[in-house]
Amino acid sequence: MSIPRPDSPDGRHSDAVVGTILVVTSILVIALILHHPTGRGHDFQEFTRQLHTIHDLNQAVHGTGILMMCVLACCFNEVCNKLVKTFIAQLACGMYLLGSAGMILAALVSGFVVPNFAFHFSVEHDGQAQTLEAIVHALRSFNHSGYQLGVVGLSLAVFLLSLAILRQTQSRILGWGGLIVGALGIIGLQTKWFAPSIQGVLLFFTLQAMWNTSLGMLLMRRSLGTTIGEESDNRGRNT
Numbered sequence: 001m002s003i004p005r006p007d008s009p010d011g012r013h014s015d016a017v018v019g020t021i022l023v024v025t026s027i028l029v030i031a032l033i034l035h036h037p038t039g040r041g042h043d044f045q046e047f048t049r050q051l052h053t054i055h056d057l058n059q060a061v062h063g064t065g066i067l068m069m070c071v072l073a074c075c076f077n078e079v080c081n082k083l084v085k086t087f088i089a090q091l092a093c094g095m096y097l098l099g100s101a102g103m104i105l106a107a108l109v110s111g112f113v114v115p116n117f118a119f120h121f122s123v124e125h126d127g128q129a130q131t132l133e134a135i136v137h138a139l140r141s142f143n144h145s146g147y148q149l150g151v152v153g154l155s156l157a158v159f160l161l162s163l164a165i166l167r168q169t170q171s172r173i174l175g176w177g178g179l180i181v182g183a184l185g186i187i188g189l190q191t192k193w194f195a196p197s198i199q200g201v202l203l204f205f206t207l208q209a210m211w212n213t214s215l216g217m218l219l220m221r222r223s224l225g226t227t228i229g230e231e232s233d234n235r236g237r238n239t
Helices: 009-034 044-053 055-083 087-120 126-168 172-190 198-238
Strands: none
Touching: 009 055, 009 198, 044 055, 044 087, 055 087, 055 126, 055 198, 087 126, 126 172, 126 198, 172 198
């Protein structure tokens, strides 16, 4: 597998750092989703009471998730600039930023807007409960829309970058794997595999993490391959 190599020691170090951060962050996202709190109830009052009990944990999980999405977006941008500097790669970067924005919107609504709204409004009468419940349902629709935008954006980003990788390098396994991951993201959203639920979100980000890990390993191999090549050249000159 032919891998484009960085031209300087700083470039090698940067490749290793970006690759490591990409792999570690992708794995941490999975762990974070597994600890995602849920608030459920037979009626709106019970739902708000449960939100009160998980308020701090809910904000911590979603706040950390927002930070991790920002880190992944930065890593993806670096990958686009390092591996394939083409229009398709830049378009992929734009799609990833759009998808990240959608995921961040969903996390803001689910982790902060809805809980804070329920936390600051007490329900005393049925009329109030119905009104507040309607507002929460409207906010949830924003949450679902943001998540769906995120799935589409991240999936298209992986698909487009994989096309660029196939055209510019000989990393066939990574390229074809990315095409499959990107296509499955769109198909899974339509078939409800990646529905806006804990199971759907976990499945989607597990699929993304598999490809991100492969991409991160490629960057680390790229850095290691350059180092080994230079050491071999130096030994050849010395002998």
